[in-house]
Amino acid sequence: MPRKPRIFIGVGGWTYEPWRGSFYPESLPQKRELEYMSRALTSIEINGTYYGSQKPESFIKWREETPEDFVFSVKGPRFATNRRVLAESGESIERFFGSGVLELKDKLGPINWQFMATKKFDAEDFAKFLALLPKEIGGRTIRNAIEVRHDSFRSPEFLALAREHGVAVVIAGDSEFPQIADVTADFVYARIMGTKEKPKIGYPAKTLDQWAERAQIWAEGDTPNDLETISPKAAKTPRDVFLYVISGFKEHNPHAAIALIERAEKKI
Template sequence: MSRKTGRIYVGVGGWNYAPWRESFYPPDLAHKRELEYASRKLTSIEINATYYRTQSAASFAKWRNETPEGFIFSVKAPRFAVMRKTPQEAGESIDRFFASGVMELGEKLGPILWQFLPTKKFDAAFFDAFLSLLPKNIGGRPLMHAIEPRHESFKTAEFVALARQHGVAIVIAGDSKYPLIADLTAPFVYARIMGTREAEPQGYDAAALDEWAKRARLWAEGSAPEDLTSLTQAKPKKMSRDVFLYVISGAKERNPAAAMALIERLSC
């Protein structure tokens, strides 16, 4: 029996950021305990270190053990996979990534984020082949994939249809310079909001926080916010969806405060 409302996870990108030692972490907190602390204040974190270098199975297991039950990680896939010129080359990097130990996160493994450079243009044949390479499950454990294009050429119904065909979520890039594609193409929603400002103690003003909390609730209930325009007329299947909402970039020192403010609103 399916749940009537999906779960909503809210967090930030990474946990090792020096300015957070003044604005988020207690002053006497040891650096090695930052993940432990952040995971008690947030409900998810997007691991970014995996984009730049291969992590060990021991690291993934350590991160799993330092976080509480119910906490979820999303994992940013390696740049080596998304910067390849051919799907065949990308496939080798994808295989190495999943062999590196990411599955050690166990029940705390959420979506895998595949973020492409702003210079990468939409090529239907390439992306059909690329999305076909993403494993649906490993060891019997289903996997979730989200793709974040950053070039305007992706704002086309053909790309939306392709993502929907493969069951891959298109990242909703909110408050940013990147293309906003709000079409729902997967059984979950992945949103990255990038508009925090240093002048706002909570990153966003109250009205903006209320609006993003409202959107997250609508997605979880199976609806879509009317103020975020979709590219296609085709309606996605009406179903509850888990929502992964990350406060990224912007005034990064304010991002934990924004995430906690959203969690507070969503807990009411």
């Protein structure tokens, strides 16, 4: 039987000083923070890989400290995306995948290739970049997502390219960045950025209900009617969903993620 799609919900990283005492118990040793967070959430987006390479031993340690069904999404390196000519990113992409990230094994989720807000859509250059992203390495499927932050990407041509290469377009929720809610791959990757100091869980209950409902609709293979899309809807196919509570009032992000997990589980 086909595997049932899953909804993974989490935050960016696990090391953030204001979480100590507000999310982590004050008595918890810092070295056990990943262990603690991975039992409360179902995924984490690793951000450090955007700034520089990590050691293979680090990926092994993270894999071993987390539950069997836990998944990490990983930021691709800025050296690949912060370029004038993206077609020249091949060496940086190869170096990233050779750095040890595959040591996460079955806990390796999507790779998020994030672009600066100043990067504009150039069809020829982006086509060459997408062609550089591996779909499989050593028998392991690689899921790629691209996070674009310029209005020029609100284009049917860009979405057609993403679909052609099986790459997900990151959905920016509650943020200053353009929201592109079109489904272009066999999974959905969303980053919501609107947590505030009040209420204590970062979002009003109604907004959390909305995002949990959207995650369920994506998992069932459809597109939420309350999110604007640019191109025709993708075929209805069940999909894994990766949803991260990012930025905003970060101190509350783990609490918002937990509230989303509780709501999503009730709907599954």
